Amino acid sequence: MMEDNLLLLSNSKTHNMEFLEHAREALIDFLDGRRTIYFAPYAAATSAYDSYTATIQTAFKPLDVTVTGLHTVDQPALALRDAEVLFVGGGNSFRLLKTLQQLDVLNVVRERVTRGELRYIGSSAGTNMSCPSLRTTNDMPIVQPASFASFGLIPFQINPHYQDPPINSTHMGETREKRILEFLEENDVPVVGLREGSWLRKRGAHLRLDGLTAARIFRRHTEPQEYQPGSALSWLLTLPAIFDQRL
Template sequence: MKNIIVASTSTVHGSGYLAYILDELTSFYKDTEEILFIPYARPGGITHEEYTNAAAKAFEAIGKKARGIHEFENPVKAIADAEGIFTGGGNTFLLVSQLYKHEVMQPLRDAIIDGTPYLGTSAGSNICGLTMQTTNDMPIIYPPSFKTLGVIPFNINPHYLDPIEGSTHMGETRETRIKEFHKFNTLPVVGIREGSWLRVKGDQIILEGPHSARIFEQGKTSYELPTGSGVQFV
């Protein structure tokens, strides 16, 4: 049975890495001693080692160890053997490219489907959707495919931002960009605000955290989904 947390972010304003969600992770990883960390997204271009150290320090607070997938000779076996998995944020184009390069996209999907606890934040959440096409990231590298894990039946837009009333910013809003996506694609999109997450247990998907989510469906007016509600599309 799938056991997933799809979180908008790893850090909310004014708190440490994963600090806002550590209570949830204590329960989520209760049967896990060591977490396999996938640092491929490399936020800001940091090294795999630097990123893994940051994740490991956060997990120490709940008595867990974290080890980077790059430390293993066989990444496919590392995923198959993992008690729990965490994919951090950064650049989704880079993350997806590396998952395909190391031939772990399908093994990662298989592990999640089989019930290995999986946490994704930001880019690590983007890949839970059917494609990565609703990421906010720059295309710094060209992945072999936009197709991702597909362990939830829609796409994610993490770090979702509402239009700011009175703003003089001339760029597109997130809603505008998602509407552009829906000119060519039919997949629903869930915009997750900072500090909230989707909790997936089997086929049940519940929005948790302090904020509602913004739901986008092709040909329909976008709407709010209150926290505590199930995510379901006909």
């Protein structure tokens, strides 16, 4: 059995940069010579699948990588049995998960990624999908998936686009930190607040934070901790994830 290999980006577009530009070196290292990617655009509106896929194709062109929209193949679940890399893009996590459920691709992806046969790139909602559940998404629940259970390629939760509380705000809605602390009131599962420009790379038992910014990790009964790019976070892979256990 080979090691699984995941690249989990907070976001694909960073301010003042081209699509995926901030992570280009990490993508080259991750692909390790692979030249074909299936792209899952399902977090976008149906009408945007083609244009979204074209954006990703353009971003990977300089790397000499061919990107195929999973929505353009007749049987996505079948295509994923032979794929070498899957990229799940951002958008709305609820729409993404509902579509993945309808296409019945959750199991094949989970099994092949875990066996190290299929490499997984996620960005934003696609990164949420790699977690056990979509419960730490920022997205609006615009549609109702059959279940919140997602790929579960890692045993903890990620909050992509993590934002620090705004300074001097008069808005009374919850800050991102407040929302994650609410999650911890209901679930005993660590949450990585992954700021824009950063990513996690998992290879087997090794997990590493990289990118442009620090990440903030939240755990029950613990003060949130900051971790700088380059930090080894493999310990996160060894912690239990207990959902629906109220404080």
